[in-house]
Amino acid sequence: MPTKKRSEQEPQPKYRAIADYLREGILNGTFPEGRPVPSEDKLAELFKVTRPTVRQGIAELRASGLVEVMAGRGAFVRSLHSRPSLTRPRGVRRTADGQYVDADGISWTDVETPTATRTDAPLALAELLRIPPGEPMFTYDVLQTADAGRLRQLHRTYVPFSVLAGTKYEEKAPPPAPALFSALAELGHELTFTEHVRTRMPLPDQAKALHLGEGVPVFQLLRVATGNDSRPLALEELHLPGSDLDLIYDMQP
Structure with a gap:
């Protein structure tokens, strides 16, 4: 043509x-x-x-x-050296009572109660979790808000069935993150976390849920929780508005 x-x-x-x-x-x-x-x-x-x-x-x-x-x-x-309106330290810490919380200290509220659904692991996530593509997983999806709705994020939790085999969660769904991490610790796992950060343009439903203007990208954070023997146990997927947001990571020597 x-x-x-x-x-x-x-x-x-x-x-x-x-x-x-x-x-x-x-x-x-x-x-x-x-x-x-x-x-x-x-x-x-x-x-x-x-x-x-x-x-x-x-x-x-x-x-x-x-x-x-x-x-x-x-x-x-904008000044090239101006500070963003929101700074979020990244990382996970454990409180004195054994709970896992985000380092930014933001208290998020679920817009609706997250419900576990069964999904099959796509190739990209299967590689991060070191499981076969198509393995069944428990998946939770929820929109979360904070600061009277000014802050918004989409939060998804994935837990492979194979991680739960032989545990009390073999026949019932575990809780979503962050309560999931305390549940895994109770099963005897010493947890560490790795976070992968990407930027991309949101899907239309994501832009609507996050109240994004046209042309605003999102941060996609994939956080892998690793247990004993360096085995990946679960994965969180977070979508955050990419406008005027600064992510800070504490890098230990």
Whole structure:
């Protein structure tokens, strides 16, 4: 099928033209760090568009980290050295009563009670858990919120059936993480954790659940809990909004 000539191609969307205009101004110093970009009304008049179209263009720059939007004040050029609005130390620690908690200390609330379902291990997760692809697993899915709903994350727990063989959980589902880790410790496991961090664009249902604007990526964290003999026992999958979030890891020498 022949390709269109440039003159016959669809014109650039207005919101993208706005994003390109602001991006060029930020990079060449027309709009300095810490200063506001032109208001929505001025951009709407300049490009002959509605304010929602302007917001869509600004959302592209916000997703790429060039601007930050302050409620009631407008969009400002971000400093390359400014701190993010949320910093989350990563890691797992054990409390005096034997419970496992995240190092960031955030108290999460499940939007709905997580229910165990049976799933078969896909190849990528099977490799991390060192089990055959297709092995059955207990899986929990839950949307979690904190800080009166301002913070949101998607949390999934995987536990292979083979890990539970010969234990009291052979015939019943274990609890989801983090209570799962205390249950594994009670079975005699000394736990260690490894976390894999990736970024990607969210699926539509993930963007909706996390209240993400267009073009905002997510952090995908895969945390493997390892027990005795370096055997992987369980895996947590977390999806976190990738905008204005700093993840910090304590690296021991």
